[in-house]
Amino acid sequence: MRSKINRIKAKGFISILDAIFGLMALLLFSTIIFSYFQNLPSLYDIFIYKQGYDVLTVLEYTNFSNPTLVFQQSSNNICMRLEIYNGVAGTLLSTYYKSGCDPSNINEKIAWRTFIDGNQFKTAKLAIWRK
Amino acid sequence: MSYKFKTRKGQSYSIEMIFFVTISLIVIYSLFSIFTTLMKLNANEDKYYIKTWSSSDILVRTRGFSPDWEEDGNLVVLGIANGRNVIDPLKLHSLSNLTDAEISSLMHLDIYNVSIEVLINGNIYFQKGNAITNGTINQIERICVFANGTPCMLRIRYSLG
Numbered sequence: 001m002r003s004k005i006n007r008i009k010a011k012g013f014i015s016i017l018d019a020i021f022g023l024m025a026l027l028l029f030s031t032i033i034f035s036y037f038q039n040l041p042s043l044y045d046i047f048i049y050k051q052g053y054d055v056l057t058v059l060e061y062t063n064f065s066n067p068t069l070v071f072q073q074s075s076n077n078i079c080m081r082l083e084i085y086n087g088v089a090g091t092l093l094s095t096y097y098k099s100g101c102d103p104s105n106i107n108e109k110i111a112w113r114t115f116i117d118g119n120q121f122k123t124a125k126l127a128i129w130r131k
Numbered sequence: 132m133s134y135k136f137k138t139r140k141g142q143s144y145s146i147e148m149i150f151f152v153t154i155s156l157i158v159i160y161s162l163f164s165i166f167t168t169l170m171k172l173n174a175n176e177d178k179y180y181i182k183t184w185s186s187s188d189i190l191v192r193t194r195g196f197s198p199d200w201e202e203d204g205n206l207v208v209l210g211i212a213n214g215r216n217v218i219d220p221l222k223l224h225s226l227s228n229l230t231d232a233e234i235s236s237l238m239h240l241d242i243y244n245v246s247i248e249v250l251i252n253g254n255i256y257f258q259k260g261n262a263i264t265n266g267t268i269n270q271i272e273r274i275c276v277f278a279n280g281t282p283c284m285l286r287i288r289y290s291l292g
Binding site: 019022023026027030034043047050051054055057058061062065069070072073074075 | 147151154155158159162166177180181184191214215216217250251252253272273274275276280282283284
């Protein structure tokens with residue numbers, strides 16, 4: 001009789017363990033699903049790219065003649081780094097930084113624009129991020 | 132005797148399973164509700180930012196409609212550019228003739244007070260509108276350029292009246 005009670009108790013214990021494992025699995029999968037949704041492109045990502053393309057459009061209009069002056073007109077909470085390459089990402093010709101900003105950032109977004117400077121084909125790479 | 136005992140065990144497992152499934156459903160529903168509530172809160176906050184950004188796109192990238200509204204006075208869509216991000220000074224100054232309510236309405240931001248500013252080197256070159264300064268003001272800043280190559284910044288501010 002005592003061994004029968006022990007068997008029942010043991011089965012109860014195993015059932016509770018099952019329930020705990022089940023709950024843990026549920027929480028784990030829920031966390032994975034929700035974190036996936038949260039990792040979808042944010043509004044911040046979308047608008048930072050739009051800001052970048054705006055800057056490239058103005059730079060292109062001014063023929064990339066004075067990037068520093070263009071950077072000064074941009075929003076205070078935006079930082080940028082412009083790299084000019086020969087051809088398509090060939091030799092790095094020059095780099096420009098917005099004053100008051102770090103040279104790079106882990107969250108920087110990249111936008112590219114090709115243009116003609118005189119008789120040379122060049123590529124501009126703009127790294128942009130929020131301060 | 133032993134048969135009855137087994138039947139009771141099976142019953143207790145079924146009850147346990149139903150209990151567990153119910154708890155699981157409650158937990159899933161709660162987590163989903165919290166998540167959707169947070170998403171809705173974000174979406175409401177973002178709604179007018181997106182709307183204002185879209186209006187600023189039309190403003191800074193198009194001539195508006197009619198394309199020569201500053202001359203013919205037929206203004207349906209507000210645009211002050213004559214190229215992508217290239218500000219047309221004539222259209223900009225014609226903006227001064229519009230009322231603040233007209234500007235809000237044309238930008239589809241009727242419930243907000245809207246102001247439009249153009250800055251050159253941080254100095255205000257043009258200003259029109261009535262975004263108040265003692266409440267919460269949201270703003271969007273877009274880089275722009277004049278036809279002569281002078282870079283500028285278009286700032287749109289909006290606030291609840």
